Amino acid sequence: MTSSTAPDTANDxxxxxxxxxxxxxxxxxALRRSKLRALMLIAPLLIFVLLTFIAPIADMLFRSVENQIxxxxxxxxxxxxxxxxxxxxxxxxxxxxxxxxxDIFLAKERKLHTRxxxxxxxxxxxxxxxxxxxxxxxxxxxxVYQDQFEDxxxxxxxxxxxxxxxxxxxxxxxxNAWDDKSDTAQPQFVASGAVSTLLPLTAEMFTLYADxxxxxxxxxLAKEDPWALIYSALHQDLTSGAGVASYAGPGAAELQAAxxxxxxxxxxxxxxxxxxxxxxxxxxxxxxxxxxxxxNFTSGYFLNSIDMQKTIDGPEMRDDNEQIYxxxxxxxxxxxxxxxGSCILLGYPVGYMLANLPAKTANLxxxxxxxxxxxxxxxxxxxxxxxxxxxxxxxxxxVWLGVVADDSRLALINNQxxxxxxxxxxxxxxxxxxxxxxxxxxxPSYTRAAKSLGATNWTAFxxxxxxxSVPGIGAGSILxxxxxxxxxxxxxxxxxxxxxFISNRIAYHISSSLNWGLAAALGAIxxxxxxxxxxxxDRIVGIDNVKLGG
Amino acid sequence: xxxxxxxxxxxxxxxxxxxxxxxxHMANEMTIVSWGGAYSNSQQQAYHNPYMEKTGxxxxxxxxxxxxxxxLRAMNEAGNVTWDVVDVVAADAIRLxxxxxxxxxxADEQLAAAPDGTPASEDFGDLLVSDCFIPQIVYSTxxxxxxxxxxxxxPTSVCAVFDTEAYPGKRALEKRPINNMEWALLCxxxxxxxxxxxxxxxxxxxxxxxxxxxxxxxxxxWSAGADTPQLLADGEVVMGSTYNGRLFSVIEEQxxxxxxxxxxxxxxxxxxIIPTGLSDERKARxxxxxxxxxxxxxxxxxxxxxxxxxxxxxxxxxxxQHADLGIDMAxxxxxxxxxxxxxxxxxxxFWADYRDDIDAKFQAWLAQ
Numbered sequence: 001m002t003s004s005t006a007p008d009t010a011n012d013x014x015x016x017x018x019x020x021x022x023x024x025x026x027x028x029x030a031l032r033r034s035k036l037r038a039l040m041l042i043a044p045l046l047i048f049v050l051l052t053f054i055a056p057i058a059d060m061l062f063r064s065v066e067n068q069i070x071x072x073x074x075x076x077x078x079x080x081x082x083x084x085x086x087x088x089x090x091x092x093x094x095x096x097x098x099x100x101x102x103d104i105f106l107a108k109e110r111k112l113h114t115r116x117x118x119x120x121x122x123x124x125x126x127x128x129x130x131x132x133x134x135x136x137x138x139x140x141x142x143x144v145y146q147d148q149f150e151d152x153x154x155x156x157x158x159x160x161x162x163x164x165x166x167x168x169x170x171x172x173x174x175x176n177a178w179d180d181k182s183d184t185a186q187p188q189f190v191a192s193g194a195v196s197t198l199l200p201l202t203a204e205m206f207t208l209y210a211d212x213x214x215x216x217x218x219x220x221l222a223k224e225d226p227w228a229l230i231y232s233a234l235h236q237d238l239t240s241g242a243g244v245a246s247y248a249g250p251g252a253a254e255l256q257a258a259x260x261x262x263x264x265x266x267x268x269x270x271x272x273x274x275x276x277x278x279x280x281x282x283x284x285x286x287x288x289x290x291x292x293x294x295x296n297f298t299s300g301y302f303l304n305s306i307d308m309q310k311t312i313d314g315p316e317m318r319d320d321n322e323q324i325y326x327x328x329x330x331x332x333x334x335x336x337x338x339x340x341g342s343c344i345l346l347g348y349p350v351g352y353m354l355a356n357l358p359a360k361t362a363n364l365x366x367x368x369x370x371x372x373x374x375x376x377x378x379x380x381x382x383x384x385x386x387x388x389x390x391x392x393x394x395x396x397x398x399v400w401l402g403v404v405a406d407d408s409r410l411a412l413i414n415n416q417x418x419x420x421x422x423x424x425x426x427x428x429x430x431x432x433x434x435x436x437x438x439x440x441x442x443x444p445s446y447t448r449a450a451k452s453l454g455a456t457n458w459t460a461f462x463x464x465x466x467x468x469s470v471p472g473i474g475a476g477s478i479l480x481x482x483x484x485x486x487x488x489x490x491x492x493x494x495x496x497x498x499x500x501f502i503s504n505r506i507a508y509h510i511s512s513s514l515n516w517g518l519a520a521a522l523g524a525i526x527x528x529x530x531x532x533x534x535x536x537x538d539r540i541v542g543i544d545n546v547k548l549g550g
Numbered sequence: 551x552x553x554x555x556x557x558x559x560x561x562x563x564x565x566x567x568x569x570x571x572x573x574x575h576m577a578n579e580m581t582i583v584s585w586g587g588a589y590s591n592s593q594q595q596a597y598h599n600p601y602m603e604k605t606g607x608x609x610x611x612x613x614x615x616x617x618x619x620x621x622l623r624a625m626n627e628a629g630n631v632t633w634d635v636v637d638v639v640a641a642d643a644i645r646l647x648x649x650x651x652x653x654x655x656x657a658d659e660q661l662a663a664a665p666d667g668t669p670a671s672e673d674f675g676d677l678l679v680s681d682c683f684i685p686q687i688v689y690s691t692x693x694x695x696x697x698x699x700x701x702x703x704x705p706t707s708v709c710a711v712f713d714t715e716a717y718p719g720k721r722a723l724e725k726r727p728i729n730n731m732e733w734a735l736l737c738x739x740x741x742x743x744x745x746x747x748x749x750x751x752x753x754x755x756x757x758x759x760x761x762x763x764x765x766x767x768x769x770x771x772w773s774a775g776a777d778t779p780q781l782l783a784d785g786e787v788v789m790g791s792t793y794n795g796r797l798f799s800v801i802e803e804q805x806x807x808x809x810x811x812x813x814x815x816x817x818x819x820x821x822x823i824i825p826t827g828l829s830d831e832r833k834a835r836x837x838x839x840x841x842x843x844x845x846x847x848x849x850x851x852x853x854x855x856x857x858x859x860x861x862x863x864x865x866x867x868x869x870x871q872h873a874d875l876g877i878d879m880a881x882x883x884x885x886x887x888x889x890x891x892x893x894x895x896x897x898x899x900f901w902a903d904y905r906d907d908i909d910a911k912f913q914a915w916l917a918q
Contacts, residue, residue: 114648125907129899132648321756324914390720391785414770497725497771497916505913511620513906514645 061527064520067298070290073116074103078294086291086312091282097270098236101141102205105229108135109212122515123300123310124289130280137277141268142232148265149231155254159225165251166206168192180220189214189221194249199237205230238262288312301521325522328502333529335419335501336484342424343431343480344473350428351435351472356444369432377426381493384422388413388494414496422494423484430483431476438472438547471547478537478546482530502526579608580634580835586613587776588799592855593637595873597843604842607835618642622651622825631827634836637686640679640819644898647682652823653833654681660837662845664864673846673862677819679898684844685821685861687852690884690893691729692815694782694797695789697807708814709737711789712761714768722778722790725771727912728901729791729816732894734761736814742892746900755908759915771916782808794884798857802875802882812889818896819861859885 017026039046071078076099084092107113117131149156156162164172167189174187189210196203209230213221238244244252244259274281292310293300300310307323308315317323350369354362372380387393390409398404412418442465450460488503495501502522509519537543582598584590590611598609612633614621619642625631638646646652655661657678661670671678677685695705700717710717711733723730735745735754738761748754762769770787772778778792779800789811800806822844824836842848849860850868857879860866869879880886884893 111650115650118645118648121903122906126903128648129903132902322910322914324910324917327917389781389784389786492773500917511617513909514619514623514649515906 060516060520061524062520063517064301064524065297065299066517067293067300068296069116069119070293071296073107073112074100074290076100077103077290081287081291081294084287084291086288089284091271091284092287094269094271097274097281098232100274101138101232101270102229104131104134104138105142105227106208108138109227110216118514120289120293122304122513122518123293124285126280127286127289130278130286134274134277134281139228141270141273141277142228144266144268145231145235146228149234149258152258152261153254155251156231156258157225160222161251161254162206162226162230163222165249165255166191166195166203166210175222178220178222180223186214186218186220192249194247198242198244198247199234201233202230202237205233232268234258235262235265235267239265301517302525304518305521305525325502325505328500328505329525329529332485332501332503332526335416335499336481338420339423339427339484340431340477340481342420343428344477346424347428347431347435347476348469348473351432351439351469354432354436355439355442366436369429372426373429377489378493380426381422381490384418384425384494385413388418388421413494414499416495416499418494418496419491419499419501422490423487426490427480427483430479434475434479434547435469435472438475439469442468471545474537474541474546478534481533485526485530578606579610580832580839581610581612581632582635582637582839583612583614583618583633584637585615588856589795589858592852593843595855596852597839597848600848601839601842605838607839619645619651622646623649626651626825626827629827631825633825634828634832635839636823636825637820638823640683640685640821641896641898641901643683643821643823644680644902646823646825647680648902651826652682653826653828655684655824655840657684660841662841664846664862666864668864673864675863677861679819682823683819683821684823684840685819686844686849687820687858688817688861688885689820689858690794690812690815690817691724691791692794692797692884693789693791693811693813694778694800694808695811696782696785696787697809699785699788704809705789705811706813708733708811710811712737712765714765717788719788720768720770720781720786721765722770722772722781722787722792724791725773725916727908728896728905729894730762731755731758731908731912732816733814734758737761742894745894746897749900749904749908755911759911763915782806794882795856795858798882802872802877810889812884813892814894815884815889815892816894816896817884820858821861853879853883857882857884859883 014022014024017023019026077096080096080099081092084096104113107116113131113135114128117128120131121128146156163175167175168191171187171190175189178184178187180186189207191203191207206226209227210221213219213224238259239262242259244255247255271281280286288311292312298310299315303310303315305325307318307326309318350365354365354369357365385392389395390411392413394412395404395409399406399409404410412421446464446468447460450464451457455463485501486503488501488507491500492504492507495504503526506519506522506526509515509522534543582593584593590613594611598611601607602609615637618636618638622631622633622636625633636652643652647654657671657674658669661674661684663669664673674685677688679685693705693708693711695710695717697704699719703716705717711721711723731749732745735748735758736742738757740748740754740757749758770777770781770790772781772790772792775793775796778787778790779796781787781790782800783804783806794810794815797808797810800808801810822840824833824840828836844862846862846864847868849862850865850870852858853860853865853869854871854873860869866885869883871877872879881888884890
């Protein structure tokens with residue numbers, strides 16, 4: 001790098017554009033601008049597709065692993081269960097049942113416990129009524145404490161005494177001054193700092209209670225009496241050695257008296273209380289299910305959708321008499337292939353005829369092909385029902401012709417045959433149209449040339465014409481196959497028991513059992529299978545080899 | 551520029567139209583969801599028309615009851631509930647209540663008392679199966695048979711369904727375990743009072759499926775209430791289960807050679823719920839409608855158009871004649887003493903717990 005090489009560097013260096021920037025960056029800028037402009041043009045459509053198509057699908061698929069409902073509804077219990085040895089024979093400790101009491105009490109006030117019950121009932125039969133029943137009884141469970149505090153001193157009966165004890169002095173003044181007939185907002189409860197350190201659990205429960213009264217029920221906190229839940233928390237705080245002697249705030253005398261008496265209070269063994277409500281609370285199954293489904297995300301739905309179940313010892317196959325989904329997946333794929341095959345068989349000659357007839361006749365025939373498109377899907381499917389049933393048109397004709405005996409009429413519907421016939425008919429246009437548009441572009445001169453060179457009709461068709469029509473078959477097959485994999489109305493109506501698809505179960509779980517997690521997992525698997533097949537198709541046939549025309 | 555102007559104009563129009571629609575909804579319209587067909591028609595005649603005349607409210611009908619639970623859940627998640635009153639079966643009402651999607655109702659405060667002053671909670675009695683549910687009708691799922699296909703000895707017992715020797719031919723059963731499992735056990739020698747105790751056990755469930763397996767090849771499984779009437783009318787099946795109102799219309803309106811087999815009919819309830827998440831104004835209107843539509847006279851009026859029994863005890867004596875056919879409706883009610891000699895009441899609690907489990911087994915059994 002000496003000065004003598006300086007003139008060369010100008011030539012070797014980056015090329016400059018007219019404005020003095022390097023050509024590369026100038027080109028990049030121009031490209032970026034045009035890309036941006038292109039993006040702006042498609043932006044409305046892109047945003048539309050993202051918002052109305054991709055986002056809902058992603059949200060729905062996400063439900064297949066989502067499981068926050070358990071830890072959201074029972075936060076304390078799931079935390080307590082983290083240390084429990086679920087593989088052993090012992091039930092959780094009584095303290096876990098006490099946390100369960102708090103969680104269910106709070107969930108019951110918010111009416112969330114039954115929702116969790118329905119969720120867990122998908123995994124263990126009977127949890128639904130277990131939670132409903134527990135919700136009804138949970139208010140009575142801790143009442144022993146409330147009664148004893150109230151018997152000790154009438155002070156504990158009054159909501160205003162509680163507010164004075166638990167609340168911050170400034171907040172209390174504002175609350176008492178607040179007029180609940182006025183339009184101003186209720187002063188939000190603020191816990192007193194001293195009591196929060198002295199009675200942490202009571203303060204926590206009271207804050208939850210105050211928040212519920214003020215924000216969910218929108219009642220005047222000054223006029224409400226606290227929940228039974230708070231009394232049991234106070235008892236726990238007092239018996240675990242809270243140093244109330246040094247406390248000098250409002251209600252100090254009553255609190256100290258209560259602390260002295262609390263040790264002799266009758267206590268509730270929550271485990272027994274829960275077992276009194278329903279003996280299922282004493283069964284390991286319930287607790288193991290709770291523990292298995294404690295995490296925020298679960299593989300349970302996916303395991304369910306391949307006939308397995310999530311247990312405390314890991315995934316296990318379900319019993320033979322509960323296995324159904326794998327069978328339905330295989331059946332869906334197999335029948336979709338059969339339907340695609342029969343569409344090719346029936347559609348190819350029609351496409352050929354349409355492409356090679358004079359335009360006038362071809363147009364007329366084209367209308368016949370399109371006609372079913374203009375008829376409602378349900379009407380077409382129901383028409384097949386009338387045609388194919390045992391007292392239907394087809395069977396009547398066959399009997400009249402003497403082909404089958406009157407007492408052995410063919411079963412053409414409510415089985416696989418019915419589904420295949422009806423769906424082949426419904427999906428046929430999706431095969432004919434791509435075939436037709438590809439065949440239309442094959443010059444007839446090629447076949448003529450082959451024949452003039454000595455090929456037989458068959459050779460000319462098979463070696464010259466057919467290979468050129470393969471892209472049409474490819475496009476039609478992909479369309480028909482993917483459409484039929486997701487069909488459910490037609491199989492539901494004509495499929496009986498052996499002709500239904502996996503989509504019928506998905507529909508059932510979406511609209512009847514409300515098990516959207518399982519439906520999402522089944523849908524995700526179906527999507528993955530379709531994408532996998534598409535990928536395989538691309539590798540074997542090549543996606544370039546698919547044409548919808550031209 | 552022209553394009554931009556057109557775009558702006560059409561946007562403005564759309565927004566304006568949207569606001570008008572939204573306003574309309576707020577002002578004096580309510581959307582009532584029901585099942586469609588003859589059933590919706592009976593509600594239109596008995597409830598909607600008189601209510602619209604009385605109050606000037608416009609009622610918009612939506613026939614989505616079959617998917618009501620799923621749709622309400624979706625609406626609730628989206629925070630935009632567009633329905634005001636929804637007609638659902640009791641089992642769905644219980645689920646909606648469990649999920650917090652339906653409002654709790656205080657029967658004595660929010661429903662009309664009987665004419666003699668009996669409070670609503672007593673008038674409806676045991677039929678108030680959920681805090682959110684306002685019963686409207688009692689219907690039953692029962693069997694109908696072709697009178698011309700059963701020979702000289704028409705069936706009198708539900709067990710004829712399982713007797714393919716005496717009554718050859720196909721049967722139509724609903725493609726779900728509910729009701730079928732009960733009938734199977736009943737005809738397999740289980741006493742009526744023990745049916746649900748047996749069905750709670752794995753062995754009992756297998757016993758019911760085994761009994762159903764004896765006729766599996768002879769069954770056409772239906773999923774829409776209209777299937778069985780069609781199959782009966784076409785002679786595809788010799789007998790089939792469906793809702794009693796559907797059979798009434800096959801027998802009395804279409805005059806088909808079909809008769810009712812009331813034995814072991816399963817009572818079920820259908821009624822209203824009000825979704826949660828309505829504005830105060832819409833909630834007030836929905837409650838006002840419910841108060842009107844479930845009073846004693848209105849429930850009795852509905853029986854003029856369809857053969858379902860009114861849910862109030864006080865309505866029963868007021869049931870009259872069919873509006874078009876002019877026949878007495880009382881003998882066609884599932885609750886008529888002559889028809890109700892041997893009945894089941896849908897066991898809501900049992901099926902809420904066991905539905906998922908037994909359905910999985912039932913579907914796996916069907917697919918075998």
